[in-house]
Amino acid sequence: MTTPAAPIVLFCDFGLPYTGQMKGRLVEELGSHxxxxxxxDLCHDAPSFDIRAGSVLLAAHADDFPLGSVFICVVDPGVGSKARKPGVVYAGGRWFVGPLNGLFEHVLRRWDQDGEAQAYEIVWRPTRLSATFHGRDLFAPVAAGLALAGNQGIEGLVPLKAEEIRRPDYTDDLSQVIYADGFGNLMTGIRWESLQDGDMIEVEGRILPRARTFSDVESGALFVYENAVGLAEISANLGNAQKSLGISVGTHVKIIKV
Amino acid sequence: MTTPAAPIVLFCDFGLPYTGQMKGRLVEELGSHxxxxxxxDLCHDAPSFDIRAGSVLLAAHADDFPLGSVFICVVDPGVGSKARKPGVVYAGGRWFVGPLNGLFEHVLRRWDQDGEAQAYEIVWRPTRLSATFHGRDLFAPVAAGLALAGNQGIEGLVPLKAEEIRRPDYTDDLSQVIYADGFGNLMTGIRWESLQDGDMIEVEGRILPRARTFSDVESGALFVYENAVGLAEISANLGNAQKSLGISVGTHVKIIKV
Amino acid sequence: MTTPAAPIVLFCDFGLPYTGQMKGRLVEELGSHxxxxxxxDLCHDAPSFDIRAGSVLLAAHADDFPLGSVFICVVDPGVGSKARKPGVVYAGGRWFVGPLNGLFEHVLRRWDQDGEAQAYEIVWRPTRLSATFHGRDLFAPVAAGLALAGNQGIEGLVPLKAEEIRRPDYTDDLSQVIYADGFGNLMTGIRWESLQDGDMIEVEGRILPRARTFSDVESGALFVYENAVGLAEISANLGNAQKSLGISVGTHVKIIKV
Structure with a gap:
């Protein structure tokens, strides 16, 4: 059994037609491979203007993919500006390609305990580089190169010290809603493992009961549970928590410690 | 020419990021294959809380895919509860993996005339099983196993008698809207072949004319036709039937027999 | 290194479940390949009833895909009518399969300078042809055949003179909004290269400044820029241009020449 080829995972704040264009570029670069x-496609609606929330969201989903996976991560409001550098992070056995704007902080925080994470600035530039779509023009070709050959196969990556891109101002847990899905489930940036038995979650003045799964509470009832990526999530059984609470991404959530 | 590898088809009431996570697990399990x-991806918005409608929708679309295809079907409001069992159905030459909550009734009804359908409960459990996302943790690995090797390659499937999961309370045709697409076309659960020439469809007190295709009626006019999966569908030429009628999934539709 | 197999690109005014069904048919036809x-998937929301806009949109995105790519293009309000013929266009080294209703005009206009474009009517019909979904029943099998073997491998294509399907009434640039994305960015049908330095874009009585990228203007400010497919696009930095202007696909845009 041969090692499977590295999957390429798209984590973006946009979907079609842009992800389609990125795939066109990937196919071009991967050639016969x-x-x-x-x-x-992992995410098409990462929070656009809340990098901190996007960073938690990305880290929570990363280990759902095989070692060696290459993530193209595009939440990039500063695209085309000089202040924002494009880069690559290697952490936890996976590659992350995208803007060095804080998006990779929680990936580094989870997987840099041993100091084995690597960070690079992408100094290579393609012949054709649009001012607004580096996901297609810059990140896709770099990701294709990494998928084919790891960092050995890539020119134009300049090593950075991990510290240079770390964000010590980010907290380990983010006490807010970071994502709302189509059912109105509200994912928070709080790792379930950081909660103690008996800790409660309060949102909009309401203290929510904890439960294991939907059917453990009454129809329509709000509850908090450990979601499938290890974060505290607010849901309603057979209902829509987002509509019930009238809140969305960014709303503060309070942990009431035992 | 070798036999093509079995496709894996996702029929869910959710889309990204969840389908992305399921694909991550599939890749992990399929390994070098x-x-x-x-x-x-076939469906990301199957009706969430109307299993009966979802069952008709699934059956109507199943034979658009090659024999041997493995469907992962996740409309699963009872996920994590003891009452709801996970399972596998083999019918019409295709595999269906998901909750045994009625979702497979119409697949069995269409393809069990010869009693050749098979049904299994999944008793295998993965090391890591979340309480709320069996699509990723349980159904994806089982589907990967079936895609690789059929049921011979799978441990942890216990045969059931088909009767044990049949739903005699379901009718062959479902006289309601079962799905609304982005154009506002309204699919009903009525098989076109069950209608006689001259039978009419009434909805919201309006009797709708039958036509073959959009351009056969006036601009804006409502009509009923045999859609591309053999069901009666309500549409408006160059218009939006859902908005015109102000109805949605679940609305009753009446057949006026000749 | 062998030549990579031709990708198949979906450009449609619909998404799931229809694109899923098309993929089922493609897999069936491609068999072991x-x-x-x-x-x-490139586009699931091409403008449904504005073929002219769809034609510009398609042409602007086509060269994001490798030579040899086969596009299935389904913006097909006339599906099932006698007036509308199904066909194939070869232009710029890529194949385009879909209705001959004007959708391919801008592809031909961009890539037929040398008169090397080819056009065909599809006279082949599958055993099972629904009245409303030729994307699945007719275009997908033809596209699969072209992907496998080019036009040499396809029966049932009758050559047309390119003139027979050209639309001289279409202008080279389309002074309107042709597409709005999820951020509210408004793509126009105006090729940036057709503008002279100093030309301004006016919409809803407002003359918009030009900029290179989002971060070059104030937060919330509207601007016009060359988007990543070479068209003039109206956006707002960290905002939503569509909501700010209250306009959508079809709204006229005025070029104020220097």
């Missing part, structure tokens, strides 16, 4: 690498 | 099996 | 050909 294109069919070996699965390209997987 | 991952690139051979196409993973096809 | 299915896994070699990437199927890429």
């Amino acid at each position: 294109a069919a070996e690498h699965l390209i997987i | 991952a690139a051979e099996h196409l993973i096809i | 299915a896994a070699e050909h990437l199927i890429i």
